[in-house]
Amino acid sequence: MPDGAPIELWFCDEARIGQKNGIVRQWARKGTRPRQPADQRYENAWLFGAICPARGKGAAIASPWINTDAMQEHVDEIARNVAPGAHAVLIMDRAAWHTTSALAMPDNITQIFLPSRSPELNPVENIWQYMRANWLSNRIFESYDAIIDAMCEAWNKLLALPEAITSIGLREWAHVGRCK
Numbered sequence: 001m002p003d004g005a006p007i008e009l010w011f012c013d014e015a016r017i018g019q020k021n022g023i024v025r026q027w028a029r030k031g032t033r034p035r036q037p038a039d040q041r042y043e044n045a046w047l048f049g050a051i052c053p054a055r056g057k058g059a060a061i062a063s064p065w066i067n068t069d070a071m072q073e074h075v076d077e078i079a080r081n082v083a084p085g086a087h088a089v090l091i092m093d094r095a096a097w098h099t100t101s102a103l104a105m106p107d108n109i110t111q112i113f114l115p116s117r118s119p120e121l122n123p124v125e126n127i128w129q130y131m132r133a134n135w136l137s138n139r140i141f142e143s144y145d146a147i148i149d150a151m152c153e154a155w156n157k158l159l160a161l162p163e164a165i166t167s168i169g170l171r172e173w174a175h176v177g178r179c180k
Contacts (some may be wrong), residue, residue, distance in 0.1 A: 006086040009174055010052045010059075010078060010109075013093065013124035014066055017136060017151045018044025043144050047151045048074035049124055050090070053169030056162025057081060060155050062148050071097040072104065079106035091174070093122060123169040130168055131158060 028034040048070060049060040059081040063070040075090070082088040088109045092098050094116055105111060119125045135154035141147045158165065 006083065008052050008082055008086050008088045009054065010050050010082075010088045010090045011092070011122055011124050011169065012048070012050035012074065012078065012090060013122055013128070014095075015047045015049065015128040015131075016044050016066075017047055018042070018141065018147055043141070043147060045144065045147050045151065046070065047155065049127065049155065050074070050078045051124060051127060051165050051169045052081075052088070053123065053166050053171075055083065056165045058155070058159050058165060062151055064144075066097065068097045068100050068102050075103065075106060075109060079108050082108050091122070093119070121171070121173075123171055126168050127158065127165070130164065131155070 046063045046066045047060055048063060049058060051058045059074075059078045061070065061074050061077055063073070078088065078090065086108070089112055090105075090109050091112050091114060094113050097103070098111070099113065114121050131154045135157060136150060139150065141150060
């Protein structure tokens with residue numbers, strides 16, 4: 001890391017999105033019960049997503065697999081989204097595809113691993129909840145391509161709301177002592 005380079009905190013995680021979709025609360029007229037769609041098929045895809053809450057930015061890839069190759073594509077995408085001249089600290093869980101020595105970390109990224117079994121420390125978990133609640137739940141996806149289209153559309157809607165990324169993603173414990 002270059003001396004004096006600005007530091008960006010990025011958080012990353014993966015989410016499975018597919019035909020076994022969640023059902024969330026829905027407003028309805030008093031005395032009625034809204035219909036909730038449910039799918040019995042099992043097609044799904046993975047969304048590898050990362051956010052930089054301080055900048056309200058994100059980077060993601062969609063993949064049919066969850067493995068080291070997909071993670072490599074993801075960290076390369078994050079590296080392309082780090083501000084020019086900055087260095088990213090990428091905070092993530094200890095999934096096998098995060099901790100493998102086969103993962104070649106770009107020069108502008110340093111990894112930090114969260115403690116085991118502590119998803120509450122990763123704000124991307126809350127990003128998934130937000131995306132599901134607003135754009136992905138209560139839906140039927142007709143095909144794999146429809147799943148990919150929906151997840152990409154939801155991610156792009158999130159990127160269009162940098163204040164939401166900041167609001168959901170900032171963690172006081174991660175920014176204590178940082179100069180403003």
